[in-house]
Amino acid sequence: MISKKMEGALNEQINAELYSSYLYLAMAAHFESKSLDGMARWMSIQADEERGHAMRFYKHVLDRGGRVVLKEIAAPPADWKSPGAVFEAVLEHEKKVTAMIHKLADLAAELKDHAAANMLRWFVDEQVEEEATAAKIVDRFGMLGESKGGLLMLDKELGKRGEK
Ligand code: FEO
Numbered sequence: 001m002i003s004k005k006m007e008g009a010l011n012e013q014i015n016a017e018l019y020s021s022y023l024y025l026a027m028a029a030h031f032e033s034k035s036l037d038g039m040a041r042w043m044s045i046q047a048d049e050e051r052g053h054a055m056r057f058y059k060h061v062l063d064r065g066g067r068v069v070l071k072e073i074a075a076p077p078a079d080w081k082s083p084g085a086v087f088e089a090v091l092e093h094e095k096k097v098t099a100m101i102h103k104l105a106d107l108a109a110e111l112k113d114h115a116a117a118n119m120l121r122w123f124v125d126e127q128v129e130e131e132a133t134a135a136k137i138v139d140r141f142g143m144l145g146e147s148k149g150g151l152l153m154l155d156k157e158l159g160k161r162g163e164k
Helices: 004-033 037-063 083-110 114-144 148-158
Strands: none
Touching: 004 037, 004 083, 037 083, 037 114, 037 148, 083 114, 114 148
């Protein structure tokens, strides 16, 4: 049985992951409206992954006899000043999520909740990947500067996400 404290914290994290999904979907729509279809695809896949993250927490709470109580999801922004600024916002957002995951890992240790600690290990590793991927894309934007050709090449490359 999960403790009330961990149940509450994981319900908060379900909300945060669903907000991430909503944020990346807003970014996908933004890119689609700018005809940057590859970046839109990248964001749309990212939005699906975030829903998957929410579902991992959802399953953990329910499997341990806890209750999932869904809360309101905040509205994400709709506009960004440039394509590069969107990915900078992704990196900043993922850093915040990493801090949330680490706080949950601290709570699991404090409560001696081994099951939650084990489940959270996957997220600790996932956040390393998430930040590294976003940082790499931010770097690529830095390299292309104002080049429209470079932007289109990066759009094409990011659009390959999910291809076998
Ligand atoms: Fe669910 Fe992007 O972390």
